[in-house]
Amino acid sequence: MTQNEKKIDEFTGTETTGHEWDGITELDTPMPRWWLIVFYVCIIWSVGYWFWYPTWPTFSGDGERGGTVGSAQWTQYKQLEEAQAEIKALRAEYESRFEAASFKGVQSDPTLYAFALAGGKSAFGDNCATCHGTGGAGASGYPNLNDDDWLWGGTVDDIYQTVSYGIRSPHDETRFSEMPAFADILSDSEISDLAGFVAAKAAGVDMPDIGATLYADNCAVCHADNAGGDKTLGAPNLVDAIWFYGGTQGEIEAQIKKPKHGMMPAWQDRLSENTLRQLAIYVHSLGGGE
Amino acid sequence: MVVLLGIYYLAPFMRWDRGPHAPDQAILIDMTSSRAYFFFIDIWPQEIYYLTGILILAAIALFLATSLFGRVWCGYACPQTVWTDLFVWVERIVQGDRAKRQKLYKAAWSIEKLWKLGLTHFLWLVIGLLTGGAWVFYFNDAPTLLEQIIHFDVPWSVMGWIIALTGSTYVMAGFAREQVCTYMCPYARFQSAMFDKDTLIIGYDAERGEARGKHKKGDSWEGRGHCVDCTACVQVCPTGIDIRDGLQMECIACGLCIDACNDVMHKLELPADLIRYATTSSQDTRKTGTALPFKIWRPRTFYYAAIIAVVGAAILYGLLNRSLAEVHVLHDRNPLFVQLSDGSVRNGYDIRILNKTLEDKTYNLEVSGLNGLEMRVQGAGNLQAGALPVFAGSIGHFRVFLSAPKPGETRANIVFTLTDDQGVQYENYESVFVSGMP
Numbered sequence: 001m002t003q004n005e006k007k008i009d010e011f012t013g014t015e016t017t018g019h020e021w022d023g024i025t026e027l028d029t030p031m032p033r034w035w036l037i038v039f040y041v042c043i044i045w046s047v048g049y050w051f052w053y054p055t056w057p058t059f060s061g062d063g064e065r066g067g068t069v070g071s072a073q074w075t076q077y078k079q080l081e082e083a084q085a086e087i088k089a090l091r092a093e094y095e096s097r098f099e100a101a102s103f104k105g106v107q108s109d110p111t112l113y114a115f116a117l118a119g120g121k122s123a124f125g126d127n128c129a130t131c132h133g134t135g136g137a138g139a140s141g142y143p144n145l146n147d148d149d150w151l152w153g154g155t156v157d158d159i160y161q162t163v164s165y166g167i168r169s170p171h172d173e174t175r176f177s178e179m180p181a182f183a184d185i186l187s188d189s190e191i192s193d194l195a196g197f198v199a200a201k202a203a204g205v206d207m208p209d210i211g212a213t214l215y216a217d218n219c220a221v222c223h224a225d226n227a228g229g230d231k232t233l234g235a236p237n238l239v240d241a242i243w244f245y246g247g248t249q250g251e252i253e254a255q256i257k258k259p260k261h262g263m264m265p266a267w268q269d270r271l272s273e274n275t276l277r278q279l280a281i282y283v284h285s286l287g288g289g290e
Numbered sequence: 291m292v293v294l295l296g297i298y299y300l301a302p303f304m305r306w307d308r309g310p311h312a313p314d315q316a317i318l319i320d321m322t323s324s325r326a327y328f329f330f331i332d333i334w335p336q337e338i339y340y341l342t343g344i345l346i347l348a349a350i351a352l353f354l355a356t357s358l359f360g361r362v363w364c365g366y367a368c369p370q371t372v373w374t375d376l377f378v379w380v381e382r383i384v385q386g387d388r389a390k391r392q393k394l395y396k397a398a399w400s401i402e403k404l405w406k407l408g409l410t411h412f413l414w415l416v417i418g419l420l421t422g423g424a425w426v427f428y429f430n431d432a433p434t435l436l437e438q439i440i441h442f443d444v445p446w447s448v449m450g451w452i453i454a455l456t457g458s459t460y461v462m463a464g465f466a467r468e469q470v471c472t473y474m475c476p477y478a479r480f481q482s483a484m485f486d487k488d489t490l491i492i493g494y495d496a497e498r499g500e501a502r503g504k505h506k507k508g509d510s511w512e513g514r515g516h517c518v519d520c521t522a523c524v525q526v527c528p529t530g531i532d533i534r535d536g537l538q539m540e541c542i543a544c545g546l547c548i549d550a551c552n553d554v555m556h557k558l559e560l561p562a563d564l565i566r567y568a569t570t571s572s573q574d575t576r577k578t579g580t581a582l583p584f585k586i587w588r589p590r591t592f593y594y595a596a597i598i599a600v601v602g603a604a605i606l607y608g609l610l611n612r613s614l615a616e617v618h619v620l621h622d623r624n625p626l627f628v629q630l631s632d633g634s635v636r637n638g639y640d641i642r643i644l645n646k647t648l649e650d651k652t653y654n655l656e657v658s659g660l661n662g663l664e665m666r667v668q669g670a671g672n673l674q675a676g677a678l679p680v681f682a683g684s685i686g687h688f689r690v691f692l693s694a695p696k697p698g699e700t701r702a703n704i705v706f707t708l709t710d711d712q713g714v715q716y717e718n719y720e721s722v723f724v725s726g727m728p
Contacts, residue, residue: 107670108670108671109670109671110669110670110671112670114670133624134624135622135625136625137624137625146625146636146638147628147636148630148631149630240631240632241629241630241631241632241633242629242630285668287628287638287691288630
């Protein structure tokens, strides 16, 4: 391989690169002229671009969140803000109408109702779906919001209160109740009898034996004589088909001995009043609302 | 040509009253609300097969015309030809005939040349703009859009289409011309499949013309053909073929060679029609001296006509029996089913009711297939399954909950039935009622 010496290919008359492999040489075909022109124009263009648009990343500086602001004063953050302002302006009309309307009023106005459901669904996905699931179907320990069994009440107002202040949350207005751990109060055999009584009652069989007395003495004060629960206390209905922590003998015993207590945060300080109301209406619409 | 262009430009301005809820433009393809209107018909996007049917009809009609008369579509009705003719006409008026044009192109740049070429291209662009401008009227309310265009207050989508169509008209009719027919048009490639011996084509009478050769005035015509090899037919051919070599793929049946040859024959005081419209069969029989009548009914044309009749009837039947309402049901997937406190099970459904009529209606939705099914409609106000309101020409969206005592099987098949307030029943929709994991 020699340098500084032009090698011309015999057949094509084109200059070669001088590289040779087993007698095969590579033609040094120049770039098409138009391509080169476009290339140079791009380079010139890029210089202007550097100054016109935010291009240089810096750790601090004039630009929002670091970086230069080009002479066009355009940033993606500004673009986002503008787009959001547009959407807010579009929503403003509905927001104010929604704010002025009662829950009943919203539920009878197709436009406002659709607005509430859309907002509620989006807020639900962002905030509630983590525990209750995207469809609100819940999981063991996290209530299913689609069914018609409500621990603390299923009217829109009840749901609004629960969402706003939470259950066993640090908020002063929180819904609160706590089932005692009966492992310290009753013996194992008594707990077993009690669990058997509750399971049988849920299945529709009344057993007027020792379990009934135990139930009346220990449980009825919160869960009611007919075991239908008490929504003001958050005491679950024990005779319906829905079990929060499971309905087998063993699961019931475990819950009597050392009850699990779920905690739901208060959302009042985190979400706007309109969002809370939208959430209440949305959850109510899932199918089980009272 | 004037008729075709007139239809193209004026059609979007025709009005057709459809009541207060629909546009009153006779022919309108409304992309934003996804509807197409054609006089008394309005097509929803899922009924696009009507358009397919019309395209099939158009294709077969083209096949039929081709097998009968050769390439008449190309020569007379194809937009490429119509617009090319229009552009050539402009060129001829501004720059003069072919000889003058050639001279103008070769001439050095002068004010006259600049003016003539500039005017030609300006007029071409104006025609292109009118073409592209007219096209967008089919997709928008024409008078409103015209006003917007006059005020230069046009949405970007419309502007883009106008620019693109103006550009393509300008390039295709101004520069590409018959290159499009030869190199781009797929129809040119397969049209020979529709040709047979009885298809009317442009043909050179080789029997009479050969052996060709130059002819001096006064020479005898004995022992030679009538073709004097003047190449007039080749010179006028827009696609640049020699018709005396027989029919070729490029031939668009414009007939310019016929006219050119007849002029020459007339000067030579020979009978006309050395090149003429004829069928291959008649060329053959002419040798034997018998005239052959033009055969219209052949198996091929019969098949094409039969297909047209069948497809046309199918479309007509479809349009006449078109359902004016539809129900679509989507079973909830999350959650699949809900256990209720009394032991029964509830399923949720998204129901869409399509009201294709031009008036507001209420529909009655019923469900069957499982014992003890109860239906509840979830929505604003007091919605009842017996009276679901849907506005004219729109889709009503409803949430419906079905509950039933836990059935034996985990998936029960159920059927939704839609009737309108007149009691007319529409197509049923099959769905499922799920009550447990499979």
